[in-house]
Amino acid sequence: MTAWKDLAMGAGFALRGGREGWARTVLTALGVGLGVALLLLAGAVPSALAERDVRGAGRAPLTGAEAASASTVLFGWADTRYRGEDITGFLVRPEGADPVLPLGLSALPGPGEMAASPALVELLESPSGALLRERLDYRVTAVIADEGLVSPAELVYYAGSDTLEVPSGSAERISGFGVPVVDEDLDPLLLFLVVIGFAALLMPVAVFIATAVRFGGERRDRRLAALRLVGADRRAVRRIAAGESLAGAVLGLGFGALFFALGRQSASGVRLFGKSVFPEDLDVPPWLAVLVAVGLPVVAVAVTLFAMRGAVIEPLGVVRETRRVRRRVWWRLVAPVLGAALLLPLAGREPGSGFSLVQLVAGTLLLLTGVTVLLPWLVEAAVSRVRGGGGVSWQLAIRRLQVDSGGAARQVNGIAVAVAGAIALYTALVGIESSFTGPTGHDTDRAQLSASGRFGDALTGVEGVTGTVTVASAWLAARPGEQQDVLNVTVGSCADLAEVAALPSCADGDVFIVDGGETNAIGLAVPGNDLHVLSSGAEGLTWTVPENLTPAGTRPDPGGVVRGGLFATTAAVSPELWEAAPRTVYVSVDASVPDVVEYVRNAVQTADRTASVAQLTRIEVSDEFAGIRTGLLVGAACVLALIGASLLVGQIEQLRERRRLLSTLVAFGTRRATLSLSVLWQTAIPVLLGLVVASMVGALLGGFLLRLVGRPMSVDWTSIGLLAGVGGGVVLTVTVLSLAPLARMMRPNGLRTE
Structure with missing residues (x-):
């Protein structure tokens, strides 16, 4: 019962500790709630994607x-x-x-x-x-x-x-x-990418939650010292601290559920990278809800007790405030070494064949954990060697970091892990992109658009159209309805046929034979042979192969298709066949004309509602790969938003703890600009060190991931620098936003004691 009373007392301090206690608890709950909301959102994404498939299948004819x-x-x-x-x-x-x-x-x-x-x-x-x-x-x-x-x-x-x-x-x-939903197995490489993406994007969320439950640590320790003075023993104060963290975590669960509910309700009005979902499709799996509800309070208590392991709370103060033993690095290398040990045996195996996803995720998380555990040691090692020099703001910042480097490192741990994960993820994306992208064969110098349908001369006079290549195609057979032995005939003017075949010479009325390209029953091309037209819209028509057939060679058309069979000029076929056969038009346009593509689509699809217009491109990207890449970008955007919000909450909490010190310095004549600049230095130094560690770990992890799928290790330092710059920009933005609260906390009334 005593233990429960101590936990209840800690919860009471969190909830009934006056304005200071409430402010600290609310900030903790906000930080935890943002992390919980993103976890729930990530857990709801699979159900939303599944519902999209169900909705699409439900309206399929x-x-x-x-x-x-x-x-x-x-x-x-x-x-x-x-x-x-x-x-x-x-x-x-x-x-x-x-x-x-x-x-x-x-x-x-x-x-x-x-x-x-x-x-x-x-x-x-x-x-x-x-x-x-x-x-x-x-x-x-x-x-x-x-x-x-x-x-x-x-x-x-x-x-x-x-x-x-x-x-x-x-x-x-x-x-x-309505047709049944077909569950198609995801390509093993894409599954690998999805698993890595979830691990890399959710790891920063866990780090932020662990950081949030430690808000207000200094004030809590002083309060626990007062409890020791009135008779509480060491075990009791630890249980009281656990109860306080437990209250903040439980309140954070409530905030997280509220944030998720609000975000879910507004989901229909939000579009990220062109994607949106219905609120009712965002369902959190029950197992995840239970795991978060039970696991988060346990994590909060464990993190609090772990943070107090180096503190000896006595009735007259906290021994932590004296010179502490320097952090050791050896045990901080255990996590990344174990991660590398788990990943190395997977190198060279093809995903899907003896490839352990559990081992992959565990190794990835351990390597990212290395960023979290190495950063406090690196910050302490860097600032402990600084002696004198610099302006007043620099000296204030360095001294503050020397007194408490751990708190500064915790603030930027999340951004460092996020940047490391983003670098690894981007490296893996680029490394396997070649498997899902490739050249289309399109010749965009000869044409930029391709239109198919029955739209006649609809493109004549369209603004921005500088040239067209028009050919009609029909399949011919010896008997109506034949599906096996068929012959293709391509019809067009001499100039147009020259763009889709290598003609020796051409005059209207000529017919050419090309033995190549698509599978054609060339044996049907016998002069005088009556062939039946099979192509839709031209059924019932027949065409007699003319006497004179001129051999010609193959040439890829602007769409990259190599055609074979017969090539007939318009005068060699009946007007009915020329008009009825489906045609393809390759269109050249003046790109300087605004909306020229829309003018072409309007002309073609107004004349033929079922016609299609496609833009020619040299590179084709798999739809599945493009969708997963978009999803990962959406996830990265959400994580960056969480990073910014959580960092701002943490920065304000740290400033609140130091409000009296800031007010004292201002009262003794320290310029406010100097103090503001010192806060910037206190953030910039850990951020810079964190981004260095993140870049190295991210590049290492990215190289490992490429080796796992049999790709050569390569590092794009320009992209790494860009991603690190984005992370630094988020921190700089948050720091600038915290200057307004800092200005209020530097007022002399901050010295007031209640």
């Missing part, structure tokens, strides 16, 4: 319906892009009186009508959506409900059509909406 009925719908895709934003478009045409409905709609839009997502409606109604309104010139008759959207910021629409037909290549007959 069920294709394959053979006969029209009262419930079937003709369905076509009409996706587009607008100023870098993807817009998902669906065309619908009911075939009966009771058509199936997609989620989020109570009725299908009619011809000329559109049901749009709230984000798309907002964009269309805004001044920046003027060009898009020309393309999506439908009348908005309904807004898609949340259950029909993947995310609140998604741009999606359903438009009614009276021109969709089956078979046409632009539409399919569907019998409903």
Whole structure:
């Protein structure tokens, strides 16, 4: 019972200790709460991603319906892009009186009508959506409900059509909406990247929580000395200290739950790197909630008792304030050495084959822990050798660090760990990027856009278009409906055909044969052979192979495709075949014309709603890799926000503890500017040392991670310097923001004693 009474007494000091006690407890709870909120948010991300998949599968069309009925719908895709934003478009045409409905709609839009997502409606109604309104010139008759959207910021629409037909290549007959969610195994390299990302980004959160529960340590020790004076023994004061930390931690849990609830509620209005989620999709796994609720108070008590291991609290004071034994470095090397020992055996193994993710995470966390344990020793070793010199502000800062280097190091430990993790993560990202990116073969000097569809001469006279290469393609077979032995014919003018094949010479009416490129049944190219057109939209047409076939060579088109088969000028085919065959247009544009890409899309997709327009690029990035990279960037942004907020809370708490000292110095004539500059020095020195350690550990860990996946070790010092600069900038910003509270604490009334 005595132990429980001591814990309760400590909690009472935290909650009923007057204004000072409340301020200290609230600051501790704020620091802990920010960390808890980010932990809960990280735990809720997988459920949000899973719900996105469920929502996407729930509105996917069920294709394959053979006969029209009262419930079937003709369905076509009409996706587009607008100023870098993807817009998902669906065309619908009911075939009966009771058509199936997609989620989020109570009725299908009619011809000329559109049901749009709230984000798309907002964009269309805004001044920046003027060009898009020309393309999506439908009348908005309904807004898609949340259950029909993947995310609140998604741009999606359903438009009614009276021109969709089956078979046409632009539409399919569907019998409903909603398909099972397919769980696809993540590529082992990407899984490796995700695991490393979570470990590197959540480690700083744990460090901040451990730092937050130690706020107000000096005042607590003086209060415990007073308790010793009235008869409490050493064990009792430790239990009282544990009770005080326990109260702050429990209150921090409440703050964390509140912050998470507020962040969850506002999630729909927040977009990071183009991503957003619905609040109801952010569900924390029960096991994580229990782990945080139980583990955090235990960690708070353990950290407090560990911090008091070197203090001897006596009735007349705290022995910690005398000259202490210098920190030893040998045991601080244990964690990084163990981490390296765990990671080295994994080198060269391919992820997914005998690759222990637990061992990988443990090794990574131990190496990052090395930053935490090495920094206090490094700060102490650096400042202990400084003797004299410098201005008054420098001397005040150095003396303060010599008296208590541990407190300064704790303040920047989180930023150091975050920078080390970011460097390691970035190194791993760059190292494996080549596995998920590669050249597309696109020739962006010959064309910058590619358009496919049936839009005729819609690009004629479009502003900013400087040239086009137009070719139509159709598949030919000896029998209607043949799927195996087929021959491709590419139709265009002589100038256009010269861009997709190496022609010896050309005149209108010529036909060329190219044995190469895509698989073609060249044996069908017999003069006089009647071939059936298979391509959608041109079914029922036939074409007779002409007598004179000129051999030609292959040449990649601007899209990087090497074509084979027959190449016919427009005069060699019937006008019906030229008009009906799907065509591809490679477009050259004047990049100096604003929104020239949107002008092209407007022209093409207004003439053919199902046409597609793509920008040509030399490098292609895997969608999965790009998504994971975006997620890691979002996580890094959240961690940096936590770092800034927690550092500000910790800085204010440290200034509060030294308020009387600051007021005394001002009363004796010390300039306020000198004291402000000394605070900057006290932050800058540990930050600089911390960033040096973080850069070395981060580069080492990044090199280890690359070796694990069989990539050569390489260090991009420019990027490391940039990441370290970002971390230093966060600390500098926080320090500048703390100058206003510092100015208030330097007033003479800080000497008042109650």
